[in-house]
Amino acid sequence: MPPFPASRFRQPLITWFRRHGRDLPWRRTRDPYAILVSEFMLQQTQVATVVPYYEHWLARFPDFASLARADESAVLHAWQGLGYYARARNLHAAAQSVAKNVGGVLPNDLAKIAALPGIGRYTAGAVATFAFDQAVPIVEANIARVLARLTNWEKPIDTAAGRDHLWSTASVLLPKKNGRLHNSALMELGALICLPRRPLCAQCPVQKFCAAVEPAALPRKRAKPRQVLLHESHAFALRRERILLEQSHARWRGMWILPRLAAVPPRSPLLQLDFPFTHHRITLSVFAATRSFLPNEKQRWFPIAQLAELPVPSPHRRALEELLPRQNLCSTFART
DNA sequence: AAGACGGGGTT
DNA sequence: AACCCAGTCTT
Known part of the structure; x- marks a missing residue:
């Protein structure tokens, strides 16, 4: 050649x-x-x-x-x-x-x-x-x-x-x-x-x-792994115009998300949303927190007004945008 | 070499 | 629904 x-x-x-x-x-x-x-x-x-x-x-x-x-x-x-x-x-x-x-x-x-x-x-x-x-x-x-x-x-x-x-x-x-x-x-x-x-x-x-x-x-690429379905449960805890969030130490390290629940509660969720994640498809369920919910050291109560200044990943931001207006609050939560 | 890691746009 | 994107890092 x-x-x-x-x-x-x-x-x-x-x-x-x-x-x-x-x-x-x-x-x-x-x-x-x-x-x-x-x-x-x-x-x-x-x-x-x-x-x-x-x-x-x-x-x-x-x-x-x-x-x-x-x-x-x-x-x-x-x-x-x-x-x-x-x-x-x-x-x-x-x-x-x-x-x-x-x-x-x-x-x-x-x-x-x-x-x-x-x-x-x-x-x-x-x-x-x-x-x-x-x-x-x-x-x-x-x-x-x-x-x-x-x-x-x-x-x-x-x-x-x-x-x-x-x-x-x-x-x-x-x-x-x-x-x-x-x-x-x-x-x-x-x-x-x-x-x-x-x-x-x-x-x-x-x-x-x-x-x-x-x-x-062209170009050709290797076959991708098949999609894996996952379910994740999170809590929506609102007390006196404050919301409980936890700082992720995993996927969204350093960002604030709704508190993760270890088990799926025996009641229907307030909200379900699907989001794709690499080769996973994750169904995120959000449950109303019960009165017995005890915050741990990763978690903090934030005034609703402060949410706009916190780093929150998109799926959790979408969940908050859906749930907060339902609470009859004058939410100042908005994407900046 | 394979898998993990986001989110939004295009086909 | 699948594919795509001014890739990199850790196993």
Whole structure:
């Protein structure tokens, strides 16, 4: 096989990107902190979901120092609703690590960036390329799709062999300069043209380089585990305009949820709601607390008015929004 | 290598 | 209802 004509591939890609690339907030800055925030938020989360969180976050925590000195509760609150809350804890810890550095600046060295908590191969490369314009490869969902099709890779991409193939392909395509422009363009091609279900091949600037036989069938992934059904019971305890919540030490570590019940009470729930969770489907039942309910050390009574300031995961927030208005209170509880 | 980890949007 | 998403970390 002849070597792939990387430079002839890149030229029309770049031209296309200059004309059609989106004006995204994190493309208007080269501030390493802002880029890092955007990359944490964009892990497994779509652009449209991230934009308002990103804007609010930068207003609330404008730099590494302000984030480093914030309380974890404030950090989780600003992340509330985005999911994968370990990202928020890791970003917080990364900011505290950076703030200890001389000058409080992010290192521009790939290995040092990758050593920060919550930063893997992709995010380290993304920060290096988008903040510092380094020519390093990056592979995320968009680029993975583009490269699997470009090379007609018909084996699963979410295996060691698949990942090796994608990262080495990304390296082959990489120019020696202008890493940011190249990587942005490749990613944008996946986001706007090389779509998951119905790729717009007729509009693709690099179609003549593409080896895909049936692009819509790529990339392939390993089979997912079947969905598991779970039931969880929680208490709704309201006393004198205060509600009993407990701080999670498990799934939503650090966030406040309705108190967990060890057993299902022998009465009908006030509310049931279903929410998907990874490959689980969880039915959350909320029961009125009986008079014998005794708070433990993880639990606290909160004034209803204070709820809006607490980090509460979405399923529990939905339960509260449903139950509190039923109590004939002037609830000031609202998503902020 | 496999599983855990959210939430919302799209098909 | 299944699939998708600017992935990372722990077993």
